Amino acid sequence: MTGRVAIVGLGPGSAEWMTPEATAAVAAASDIVGYGPYLDRLRLRPDQRAHPSDNRHELERARFALTLAAEGRAVAVVSGGDPGVFAMAAAVFEAIEEAPEWRRFDIRVAPGVTAMQAAAARLGAPLGHDFCAISLSDNLKPWAIVERRLRAAAEGDFVIALYNPASRARPTRVGDAFALLRGVKEPATPVAFARAVGRAGESLTLTTLGEADPSLADMATLIVIGSSQTRFIKRDGARAWMVTPRAYGDRR
Amino acid sequence: MTGRVAIVGLGPGSAEWMTPEATAAVAAASDIVGYGPYLDRLRLRPDQRAHPSDNRHELERARFALTLAAEGRAVAVVSGGDPGVFAMAAAVFEAIEEAPEWRRFDIRVAPGVTAMQAAAARLGAPLGHDFCAISLSDNLKPWAIVERRLRAAAEGDFVIALYNPASRARPTRVGDAFALLRGVKEPATPVAFARAVGRAGESLTLTTLGEADPSLADMATLIVIGSSQTRFIKRDGARAWMVTPRAYGDRR
Numbered sequence: 001m002t003g004r005v006a007i008v009g010l011g012p013g014s015a016e017w018m019t020p021e022a023t024a025a026v027a028a029a030s031d032i033v034g035y036g037p038y039l040d041r042l043r044l045r046p047d048q049r050a051h052p053s054d055n056r057h058e059l060e061r062a063r064f065a066l067t068l069a070a071e072g073r074a075v076a077v078v079s080g081g082d083p084g085v086f087a088m089a090a091a092v093f094e095a096i097e098e099a100p101e102w103r104r105f106d107i108r109v110a111p112g113v114t115a116m117q118a119a120a121a122r123l124g125a126p127l128g129h130d131f132c133a134i135s136l137s138d139n140l141k142p143w144a145i146v147e148r149r150l151r152a153a154a155e156g157d158f159v160i161a162l163y164n165p166a167s168r169a170r171p172t173r174v175g176d177a178f179a180l181l182r183g184v185k186e187p188a189t190p191v192a193f194a195r196a197v198g199r200a201g202e203s204l205t206l207t208t209l210g211e212a213d214p215s216l217a218d219m220a221t222l223i224v225i226g227s228s229q230t231r232f233i234k235r236d237g238a239r240a241w242m243v244t245p246r247a248y249g250d251r252r
Numbered sequence: 253m254t255g256r257v258a259i260v261g262l263g264p265g266s267a268e269w270m271t272p273e274a275t276a277a278v279a280a281a282s283d284i285v286g287y288g289p290y291l292d293r294l295r296l297r298p299d300q301r302a303h304p305s306d307n308r309h310e311l312e313r314a315r316f317a318l319t320l321a322a323e324g325r326a327v328a329v330v331s332g333g334d335p336g337v338f339a340m341a342a343a344v345f346e347a348i349e350e351a352p353e354w355r356r357f358d359i360r361v362a363p364g365v366t367a368m369q370a371a372a373a374r375l376g377a378p379l380g381h382d383f384c385a386i387s388l389s390d391n392l393k394p395w396a397i398v399e400r401r402l403r404a405a406a407e408g409d410f411v412i413a414l415y416n417p418a419s420r421a422r423p424t425r426v427g428d429a430f431a432l433l434r435g436v437k438e439p440a441t442p443v444a445f446a447r448a449v450g451r452a453g454e455s456l457t458l459t460t461l462g463e464a465d466p467s468l469a470d471m472a473t474l475i476v477i478g479s480s481q482t483r484f485i486k487r488d489g490a491r492a493w494m495v496t497p498r499a500y501g502d503r504r
Contacts, residue, residue: 016276019365021268058498082365084372086498090380093485093495103487109373113271113334113363120336121361128342129393130401132384132410141381141500149382149408156404157397158384233345235355243345246310246338248393 003069003105007089009082009112010038013199017113025110029076033065034088038078058088062095066102082114086135086163115222116161119194122204124233124241126192126224129248131159136166136173143173150177154184159244160225165217174214174223181225185209190226190242193217206232206240255321255357259341261334261364262290265451269365277362281328285317286340290330310340314347318354334366338387338415367474368413371446374456376485376493378444378476381500383411388418388425395425402429406436411496412477417469426475427466433477437461442478442494445469458484458492 006025011017026032026042036052044050051068053061062077069075079087089109096102120127132153138146153160160181165174181189187210195203195218205216209225217223229248232240258277263269278284278294288304296302303320305313314329321327331339341361348354372379384405390398405412412433417426433441439462447455447470457468461477469475481500484492 011271014273016273017271017363019263019269019271021266024268082369084369084377084379086380089372089377090495090498093377093380093493094497096493097485097495103485107376107493109377111269111365111369111373113365114369117334117336117363117366120341121363124359125336125341125345125361127336128338128345130384130386132382132405132408134382140498145409145500149410152404152408152410153384156384156401156408158401158404233349233355241345241348241359243342243349245346246342246392247346248397 003066003072003102004074005065005069005092005105006076006108006110007083007092008076008078008110009087010041010078010080011113012081012115012118012197013041017118017198019110019112021110022112025108026076026078028074030074031068032076032078033061033068034078038080042078058091059095062088062091065092066095066099066105069105070102082112083109084111085114085133115163115197116224118197119192119222119224122194122197123192123224124243126226126230126242126244127159127161128244128246129159129227129229131161133161133163135163136177137164138170138173147180150180151184154181157227159227159230162223162225164219165221165223167219174217178209178212178214182209186228190230190232192224192242194222194224196220197222204239206242255318255324255354256326257317257321257344257357258328258360258362259335259344260328260330260362261339262293262330262332263365264333264367264370264449265293269370269450271362271364273362274364277360278328278330280326282326283320284328284330285313285320286330290332294330310343311347314340314343317344318347318351318357321357322354334364335361336363337366337385367415367449368476370449371444371474371476374446374449375444375476376495378478378482378494378496379411379413380496380498381411381479381481383413385413385415387415388429389416390422390425399432402432403436406433409479411479411482414475414477416471417473417475419471426469430461430464430466434461438480442482442484444476444494445473446476447473449474456491458494
């Protein structure tokens with residue numbers, strides 16, 4: 001028994017951000033598995049089968065993809081952004097871990113532009129120095145580990161990208177995170193809400209940690225919180241740029 | 253006076269990882285500014301001017317690009333990987349900050365696949381959970397801030413991607429970083445050295461924090477150090493996969 005699965009990153013949404021590798025991997029697949037709205041972005045041929053799902057039950061979706069591959073189908077599992085960043089790659093390997101016969105499969109991962117990179121490109125250069133990425137979802141981890149990581153990120157003075165900041169099931173987590181960070185970081189720290197970058201309804205809001213309004217965040221929002229070095233470069237008649245210089249403190 | 257600069261990420265090296273936006277931005281430029289080996293990857297037309305530089309003096313290179321733009325040239329500043337991640341975007345905005353007249357320029361950033369994503373794609377899914385990126389270069393920041401961030405990253409139990417781990421000028425920093433991390437993290441923590449991923453001479457080495465050999469790292473190496481949850485999935489006759497599951501601890 002053998003099988004083949006490509007785990008493919010489609011990027012944030014716009015076709016100009018989808019790599020040639022990802023495009024080729026989708027074209028080479030007989031079966032495409034993924035969250036419905038991601039499949040809707042693709043122009044599949046009549047001979048290709050789409051298997052849309054909701055945005056939960058990732059492990060079941062991964063098992064389903066591997067089962068199709070075991071049947072000899074050429075399977076692509078698609079994620080928005082980068083499949084290795086809070087997306088399907090980990091779920092597929094977790095499913096493989098459960099079933100030794102799947103370890104013989106040929107698994108390829110096609111990376112993609114992830115939400116924090118798209119947001120950073122629009123904002124200027126907020127990730128210009130050391131940074132970290134934290135998912136605020138506590139579906140799969142205790143909130144205590146999120147708090148531990150937020151505190152460590154603040155104490156390490158990292159730029160922080162917050163993924164999955166809010167959902168209907170947990171609307172208060174963004175506010176909780178801001179409250180924790182305000183205990184460690186300066187109120188003047190630059191903050192950006194980047195919503196749906198590269199898709200319809202894109203919007204960018206610049207503010208500070210002291211004034212950041214948690215209600216601006218939904219599941220399509222990526223939040224960037226600066227380090228002590230991050231600043232806004234103001235412009236006449238245009239949105240300021242958000243920049244974290246390469247140098248720290250006095251170094252130039 | 254007005255001007256136009258595109259800050260373009262070429263990805264790690266392979267053409268299949270360069271976005272259509274990046275390809276179009278290079279094609280639209282009259283003048284391409286960047287580190288020589290990155291320019292060598294591009295097939296420029298006879299009417300395009302290449303301005304190669306060494307891999308230092310980023311701020312001077314940024315000023316040069318902005319000066320060309322002020323003269324009415326259509327300038328692309330190219331970086332390997334993502335220009336927003338330890339690359340040219342921050343330098344261009346720092347140069348803009350020095351000269352108010354440059355704030356009127358039209359500056360576009362084209363994101364790209366960065367080294368840690370390319371490495372993760374080859375390794376499996378090591379960034380499957382919260383992670384951080386730290387440059388070990390202390391050209392522009394004091395080593396004390398690197399140590400502070402390594403300690404915070406370990407205490408927050410992040411997966412850690414180390415950029416710029418070594419150079420001839422600072423060969424001992426990788427060893428210093430491993431020694432610090434060994435004081436906080438388990439010796440069995442999975443570690444990967446990912447060298448030149450997507451380019452000639454690509455190599456991947458899996459080891460553990462307890463056994464990691466600093467001399468495996470050079471400037472073309474990206475090092476990934478797991479969290480407490482990261483593990484290897486062993487395979488017969490093939491390199492193990494390195495995976496950080498989406499769930500933390502007992503959660504599934």
